Amino acid sequence: MTPTPRVRPPGRTSADSRSCFVPLTEARTIAAVRCHGPGDVRVEQLPERAPGPGEVAIEPLAVGVCGTDGHIVGGSFPAARPVVLGHEVCGRVREVGPGVDRLAPGDLVTVEPHDYCTACAYCRLGQEHLCDAKRGYGVRLDGGMTERMVVPARIAYRLPPDTPPWIGALTEPLACCIHGMDQLAPRSGLPVLIYGAGPAGAMMVALARSRGLAPVVVMDPRPDRRDLALRMGADAALDPTDPASEAAARALTDGLGFPYVVDAVGSARLLESAIGMASRGGRILVFGVARPDEEARVRPNEVFARELTIVGAVINPYTHHRAVGMLPTLGLDRLRPAFFPLEKVSQALEAQAVGQADKVFVAPYGVDAARR
Numbered sequence: 001m002t003p004t005p006r007v008r009p010p011g012r013t014s015a016d017s018r019s020c021f022v023p024l025t026e027a028r029t030i031a032a033v034r035c036h037g038p039g040d041v042r043v044e045q046l047p048e049r050a051p052g053p054g055e056v057a058i059e060p061l062a063v064g065v066c067g068t069d070g071h072i073v074g075g076s077f078p079a080a081r082p083v084v085l086g087h088e089v090c091g092r093v094r095e096v097g098p099g100v101d102r103l104a105p106g107d108l109v110t111v112e113p114h115d116y117c118t119a120c121a122y123c124r125l126g127q128e129h130l131c132d133a134k135r136g137y138g139v140r141l142d143g144g145m146t147e148r149m150v151v152p153a154r155i156a157y158r159l160p161p162d163t164p165p166w167i168g169a170l171t172e173p174l175a176c177c178i179h180g181m182d183q184l185a186p187r188s189g190l191p192v193l194i195y196g197a198g199p200a201g202a203m204m205v206a207l208a209r210s211r212g213l214a215p216v217v218v219m220d221p222r223p224d225r226r227d228l229a230l231r232m233g234a235d236a237a238l239d240p241t242d243p244a245s246e247a248a249a250r251a252l253t254d255g256l257g258f259p260y261v262v263d264a265v266g267s268a269r270l271l272e273s274a275i276g277m278a279s280r281g282g283r284i285l286v287f288g289v290a291r292p293d294e295e296a297r298v299r300p301n302e303v304f305a306r307e308l309t310i311v312g313a314v315i316n317p318y319t320h321h322r323a324v325g326m327l328p329t330l331g332l333d334r335l336r337p338a339f340f341p342l343e344k345v346s347q348a349l350e351a352q353a354v355g356q357a358d359k360v361f362v363a364p365y366g367v368d369a370a371r372r
């Protein structure tokens with residue numbers, strides 16, 4: 001990654017202070033993290049834009065760093081170039097454009113970071129998340145790692161004013177987890193096995209708990225993530241590198257296996273393990289993002305004879321509203337966050353990649369504003 005230049009403090013203008021003539025229409029600028037290509041992330045000054053009709057200008061206070069950001073920077077996830085990164089955004093409304101009456105300056109909001117064509121067959125079938133031409137903020141459209149983000153007011157969802165902004169920024173990944181749970185469609189009182197206790201797996205644990213699944217069993221090779229799983233309410237957290245772990249997990253189901261299995265990592269090997277750990281009639285959710293070229297071995301006869309269901313879940317169709325509703329109920333403050341200023345985005349991406357904290361955030365207005 002390229003070294004990041006020093007960042008101008010918020011609100012400064014682009015006028016050169018040595019200039020003797022400052023035009024009346026001088027453009028204000030904002031700092032933003034832009035990815036220009038593989039490994040090329042820069043903190044730059046961009047012109048500030050006023051919200052147009054139906055738009056709001058938000059000051060992002062906490063922006064979650066996610067695996068997708070790393071994949072965009074690494075070049076394996078298709079994205080616009082350059083693009084302002086950041087799709088897990090919580091911020092404060094600074095300004096509203098003409099015609100916006102549902103939001104007001106000062107409101108704390110979370111952004112549902114997608115734009116759909118509304119005219120393709122999927123959009124017309126209520127499956128907008130499968131839209132041929134969907135564009136994600138922070139991917140195809142400029143995202144939230146900036147001092148100011150202008151978005152349509154309809155994708156800004158108001159949060160309770162006492163929500164810590166970093167918790168508010170978890171609305172987007174939580175909305176994805178809720179869609180995953182919808183796809184898994186579990187019945188309460190039955191066991192679930194979750195592979196991976198990164199931020200998504202940890203939220204899956206909390207959701208599984210809230211849906212009455214029992215026992216909730218987690219597999220993760222990292223001791224700190226097994227601790228996190230237990231903090232989030234898992235009944236057992238096992239190390240998959242321990243040869244006895246599968247038998248230990250199965251013993252928690254009276255030997256039947258799991259009617260629900262979640263791959264919150266994204267790996268062909270884990271899908272194979274998940275199939276092996278599923279009970280008859282089991283449902284397996286592919287939730288983590290595997291490399292596009294990975295292939296798993298699946299025996300059709302086993303899917304047939306044990307009547308297995310393998311389902312996917314991509315992004316957050318119609319679940320952002322529900323995530324806002326669930327946010328205060330899940331105890332997500334049990335996650336231990338780490339915060340980085342905009343100009344340290346490279347360190348933030350590195351911290352996310354190695355899992356240095358339970359969840360990593362960029363804080364464009366400082367740690368105190370993100371944590372509150």
Ligand SMILES: [Zn+2]
Nearest residue numbers: 066068088173
């Ligand atoms: Zn994400």
Ligand SMILES: [Zn+2]
Nearest residue numbers: 117120123131
């Ligand atoms: Zn569409």
